[in-house]
Amino acid sequence: MTTVAVPLPEHLVSAVPAVADSAILGTYKRAPMEFVRGEGMELIDSAGKRYLDLASGIAVNALGYGDDGIETAIRDALATGLIHTSNLYRTAPGEELAALLVELSFASKIFFCNSGAEANEGAFKFARRWARSIHPAKTDIVALRGGFHGRLFASLAATDRPSYRAPFRPLAGGVSICERDLTELATVLDEESVAAVIVEPVQGEGGVRVLEKEFLRGLRELTEQRDIALIFDEIQCGLGRTGSLFAYEHAGVVPDMVTLAKPLAGGLPMGAVLVNARIAESMQPGDHGTTFGGGPLVATVAAHVVRRLADPTLLAAVRSNGEWMQRELQDIAQRSGRVRAVRGVGYIWGMDVVEPAGEIVRRGWDLGLLMLTAGEHTIRLLPPLIMSRDDLARGLSILEKALVT
Numbered sequence: 024m025t026t027v028a029v030p031l032p033e034h035l036v037s038a039v040p041a042v043a044d045s046a047i048l049g050t051y052k053r054a055p056m057e058f059v060r061g062e063g064m065e066l067i068d069s070a071g072k073r074y075l076d077l078a079s080g081i082a083v084n085a086l087g088y089g090d091d092g093i094e095t096a097i098r099d100a101l102a103t104g105l106i107h108t109s110n111l112y113r114t115a116p117g118e119e120l121a122a123l124l125v126e127l128s129f130a131s132k133i134f135f136c137n138s139g140a141e142a143n144e145g146a147f148k149f150a151r152r153w154a155r156s157i158h159p160a161k162t163d164i165v166a167l168r169g170g171f172h173g174r175l176f177a178s179l180a181a182t183d184r185p186s187y188r189a190p191f192r193p194l195a196g197g198v199s200i201c202e203r204d205l206t207e208l209a210t211v212l213d214e215e216s217v218a219a220v221i222v223e224p225v226q227g228e229g230g231v232r233v234l235e236k237e238f239l240r241g242l243r244e245l246t247e248q249r250d251i252a253l254i255f256d257e258i259q260c261g262l263g264r265t266g267s268l269f270a271y272e273h274a275g276v277v278p279d280m281v282t283l284a285k286p287l288a289g290g291l292p293m294g295a296v297l298v299n300a301r302i303a304e305s306m307q308p309g310d311h312g313t314t315f316g317g318g319p320l321v322a323t324v325a326a327h328v329v330r331r332l333a334d335p336t337l338l339a340a341v342r343s344n345g346e347w348m349q350r351e352l353q354d355i356a357q358r359s360g361r362v363r364a365v366r367g368v369g370y371i372w373g374m375d376v377v378e379p380a381g382e383i384v385r386r387g388w389d390l391g392l393l394m395l396t397a398g399e400h401t402i403r404l405l406p407p408l409i410m411s412r413d414d415l416a417r418g419l420s421i422l423e424k425a426l427v428t
């Protein structure tokens with residue numbers, strides 16, 4: 024890991040205005056600090072203060088900041104002069120990345136796009152295209168209680184957050200939300216009208232809930248019996264975060280499609296839909312598209328990231344450090360008396376706290392720690408997947424201080 028020793032140019036540092044004066048549309052409640060540099064596991068703000076990162080840019084920076092291989096991949100890609108060619112032409116990086124993902128997964132084909140929501144919207148279209156060939160009315164998408172799938176119209180319709188949905192009704196039709204209950208699903212999953220079920224094997228935004236293996240297996244059985252596509256949204260929990268390259272491996276269930284994004288291209292925007300043979304065969308040229316998807320620059324970087332995240336040594340460390348984190352978090356919960364529950368696996372953890380989680384996250388900033396929330400009373404931890412146990416221990420000790428001060 025090299026140090027990224029390039030400070031933001033002076034004119035840009037001074038150009039970052041107060042939050043209230045920002046020219047960026049106010050769709051986010053942004054933190055007051057301004058980051059100017061990243062080094063390894065830390066971000067550094069414009070005052071030179073360091074923050075240990077247990078958030079990874081919301082599960083994106085799996086390799087931390089300043090990864091040598093990402094830098095080399097970007098340089099190699101730029102040296103060709105090809106940042107973008109469009110999907111009308113073929114380039115080697117996209118082909119190589121698709122072949123790599125096929126080799127590492129159940130998939131027979133890959134669709135590249137630019138974000139998580141776009142990946143899910145693509146998966147919904149692929150499911151409909153395939154299901155219509157079985158029965159013309161087989162078009163519905165079913166999502167699960169507590170799920171988060173993105174902010175576009177169909178992905179928002181599949182997202183169980185009333186406050187995100189209400190201002191934008193009507194949402195895309197033909198998408199409904201069902202309880203995480205096999206008996207109820209057995210009623211809802213009508214063979215003639217349902218094309219697909221989408222599920223996060225570990226629900227992230229919805230409070231860090233690791234769905235039971237038995238539940239996911241039962242859902243796979245139901246969907247298989249009724250010719251319904253099973254989509255695993257692994258945008259947050261995939262690519263190593265559970266300690267398996269894909270969360271479906273952790274659950275022991277093979278879906279029909281997997282959606283990826285967040286860490287895929289090391290912080291460059293990229294999404295992907297992994298598609299099995301029966302769905303792939305139903306798609307024709309013209310059925311779907313996106314201008315930028317899988318361009319040479321992002322694909323070169325993503326191939327490096329995927330190879331790193333598929334490394335068995337890295338995955339084993341995520342598993343064993345994850346087990347250690349569970350014990351530590353449970354100890355913290357006991358000592359502090361301010362934690363109601365600890366949930367998670369690998370490097371994705373949630374803590375239900377008595378206080379508003381946002382307060383604790385803010386106290387973390389004061390103490391030099393970055394964390395996330397997942398709802399009003401849940402703290403969410405998503406450390407870079409290469410974070411050492413020493414750094415994790417440092418982060419958890421700051422977290423404990425933030426809980427009780």
Ligand SMILES: Cc1ncc(COP(=O)(O)O)c(C=O)c1O
Nearest residue numbers: 138139140171172173258259284
């Ligand atoms: C599980 C899951 N699906 C979809 C999305 C949407 O991804 P994006 O913000 O890249 O559109 C997210 C983002 O947090 C996510 O966590």
